[in-house]
Amino acid sequence: MSKIVIIGGGVSGVISAIYAKKNGNDVIILERNNDILKKLLITGSGRCNYFNDDQDVNHYHSDSMDIVKKIITKENINELLKFYDDIGIIPKIKNGYYYPYSNQAINVKDMFNAKLNSIGVKVICNYLVNDINYDGKFIINDEIICDKLIISTGSKAYPKTGSDGMGYKFLKDLGHNITKINPALTGIVSNNKYLKELTGVRCEAKVSLYENNLLLKEDSGELQLTDYGLSGICTFNISYLVNKNDNDKYVLVNFIPFIKTKEEFISYIKEKNNKNKNIYELLEGILNKKVINVILKTSNINYNSKLDELTTKQLDTLSKNVVTYRFDIIGTNSFDKAQVCTGGLILSEINYKNMMSRKINNLYITGELLDVDGDCGGYNLTFAFISGFLAGSDC
Numbered sequence: 001m002s003k004i005v006i007i008g009g010g011v012s013g014v015i016s017a018i019y020a021k022k023n024g025n026d027v028i029i030l031e032r033n034n035d036i037l038k039k040l041l042i043t044g045s046g047r048c049n050y051f052n053d054d055q056d057v058n059h060y061h062s063d064s065m066d067i068v069k070k071i072i073t074k075e076n077i078n079e080l081l082k083f084y085d086d087i088g089i090i091p092k093i094k095n096g097y098y099y100p101y102s103n104q105a106i107n108v109k110d111m112f113n114a115k116l117n118s119i120g121v122k123v124i125c126n127y128l129v130n131d132i133n134y135d136g137k138f139i140i141n142d143e144i145i146c147d148k149l150i151i152s153t154g155s156k157a158y159p160k161t162g163s164d165g166m167g168y169k170f171l172k173d174l175g176h177n178i179t180k181i182n183p184a185l186t187g188i189v190s191n192n193k194y195l196k197e198l199t200g201v202r203c204e205a206k207v208s209l210y211e212n213n214l215l216l217k218e219d220s221g222e223l224q225l226t227d228y229g230l231s232g233i234c235t236f237n238i239s240y241l242v243n244k245n246d247n248d249k250y251v252l253v254n255f256i257p258f259i260k261t262k263e264e265f266i267s268y269i270k271e272k273n274n275k276n277k278n279i280y281e282l283l284e285g286i287l288n289k290k291v292i293n294v295i296l297k298t299s300n301i302n303y304n305s306k307l308d309e310l311t312t313k314q315l316d317t318l319s320k321n322v323v324t325y326r327f328d329i330i331g332t333n334s335f336d337k338a339q340v341c342t343g344g345l346i347l348s349e350i351n352y353k354n355m356m357s358r359k360i361n362n363l364y365i366t367g368e369l370l371d372v373d374g375d376c377g378g379y380n381l382t383f384a385f386i387s388g389f390l391a392g393s394d395c
C-alpha cells in the first residue's frame with residue numbers, strides 16, 4: 001500500500017483518486033476550495049456534457065497529436081462508459097452528445113462524491129498547496145509526505161473555480177517544460193466598426209479563421225455577435241488557434257451557410273427577385289435585420305435599391321459580404337472567460353500509458369494541465385477522465 005496524494009479535486013483528480021483507491025492505497029485529495037468539483041457544476045451550462053459518440057481524434061488539439069491518439073483509445077473510452085454506467089449515470093444522448101439523464105451536473109458531482117466516500121478516499125478541502133519538494137518522496141507544504149503524487153490542478157481557465165495556473169509552476173519547479181498557454185473555447189475579439197449595431201445577432205453561420213489567406217479552421221453552428229466580437233460554440237471551437245502566433249488573423253462569416261459561394265448567392269437572389277421588393281426586402285427572407293443593415297452599408301448599397309439597379313460591382317460586393325463577411329480580429333477573451341486552455345505540459349514528458357512523468361518517478365500529471373484541449377462537446381471531460389483513470393490505475 002502506498003500513500004498517494006492528489007492535488008486538485010477536479011474531475012481528473014477525483015477519477016484518479018477513485019482508481020488509485022481501487023488498488024488498496026491510502027489516497028488523499030487536497031483541494032483549495034471549500035468543496036471539490038466546482039468546475040464540473042458549470043459544465044454544459046449546468047448540464048454536464050461528459051462524452052461524445054464522435055471520438056474522431058481531430059476533436060482534440062495538442063502539439064503532440066501522435067501521443068493524443070495513443071491516449072484516446074477505444075479501450076480507454078470503454079472504461080469511461082463503463083465507469084459512468086457503474087456509478088449509475090444514465091446518459092441522455094442528443095446528436096451524439098452525452099448528458100446525465102437528469103440534465104443536472106450536480107447529480108454527477110454528488111455521485112462522484114458518494115463514490116469517494118464509499119471507498120474511503122480522504123478529501124481535505126480549503127487546503128492550498130504552495131510548494132512541492134522531492135527527495136525520493138514528495139513533500140507538500142513542508143508537512144505532507146507521500147510516495148506518489150498526482151498533480152491535477154487544472155489550467156488557468158475560469159480561475160474562479162480554483163484553477164489559476166499554479167500547476168504550471170509546480171511542474172516547472174520539478175523540471176518540466178510547458179508549451180505556450182492561451183485561452184480556448186472562448187469568444188473572439190474583433191475591431192469591426194459595426195459591432196455595436198450587430199450586438200445581439202444570433203444566427204446559423206459558418207465561421208472560417210484565416211491567417212494570410214490561409215484557412216486555419218472552420219466550423220458551423222449558432223453564431224452570436226456581441227459588443228466585443230464573435231461568440232457561440234462554432235466560434236469557441238476555432239478560438240484555440242487565434243493566439244497560436246502573433247500573425248494577423250481574420251474570420252470570414254458566411255451568414256447563409258446553405259449557400260457556399262458568391263456565384264451561388266447571385267443566382268439565388270436573382271431567382272428570388274421580385275420587382276415589387278427592394279434589396280432590403282429581398283434579403284429579409286434569409287438574413288437578420290441587423291446583418292442586412294451592416295452588409296448593405298459595407299457594400300455601399302442603398303436599401304431602397306432594386307436588385308436590377310445594382311451594378312455588377314455592387315452585386316459582387318454584396319454577395320461577397322453575405323457569404324464571406326470579414327471580421328478582423330485582435331485576440332480572444334481572457335482566461336477568466338475561457339472554458340479551457342490550449343497548451344500545457346509537453347506530452348513527450350509523460351508516459352502516455354500511465355501519465356507518469358518521464359523525469360520524476362511516481363509523479364503523475366492529469367487533465368487540463370497537459371497539452372491537450374478539446375472542442376466543445378464533452379471532449380475535455382473525456383480527456384480529464386481518461387488521464388485520471390490512467391494515472392490512478394497505475395498507482
Ligand SMILES: Cc1cc2nc3c(=O)[nH]c(=O)nc-3n(C[C@H](O)[C@H](O)[C@H](O)COP(=O)(O)OP(=O)(O)OC[C@H]3O[C@@H](n4cnc5c(N)ncnc54)[C@H](O)[C@@H]3O)c2cc1C
Binds near residue numbers: 051157368
Ligand atoms: C464554463 C465551462 C463549461 C464547460 N463545459 C464543459 C462541458 O460541457 N464538457 C466538457 O467536456 N468540458 C467542459 N468544460 C471543460 C472541463 O470542465 C475541464 O476541461 C475539466 O473540468 C478539467 O478538469 P481538471 O481536473 O483538469 O481541472 P479542474 O476541473 O480545473 O480542477 C482543478 C482543481 O484543482 C484545484 N487546485 C488548483 N490549484 C490548487 C492548489 N495549488 N492547491 C489545491 N488545489 C488546487 C482547483 O481548485 C480545482 O478544483 C467546461 C469548462 C468551463 C469553465
